[in-house]
Amino acid sequence: MQFDSFSDFINMGGYAFYVWFAFGVSGALLVLLTLTTKYNHKKIKADIIQQIKREQKLKQAAKIHKQSQEVANES
Known part of the structure; x- marks a missing residue:
């Protein structure tokens, strides 16, 4: 579509x-x-x-729990 002026462009043919x-x-x-x-x-x-932090805490807690069970089993 070709416009004659900038105001015609802004008006968009009435639309x-x-x-x-x-x-x-x-x-x-x-x-x-x-x-x-x-x-x-x-x-x-x-x-x-x-x-990731939660999983690291769980792994650490499981490791500590396993170590405490090993100590309990030795005595």
Whole structure:
């Protein structure tokens, strides 16, 4: 579509509200998608770190428990 002036371009042949509304909604959704993706990425990384720490504590507790059973069995 060819426009004679910038104001004709902005007016979009009488469909400006629909065209610019669609652009605005699309832009807002893309920004929202980007922000939620970044937030979820940080949250998942924190959850993984917490899970690794929890597993290390469980392994350490199991090792201590095994050692205490070996000492109890020796006496």
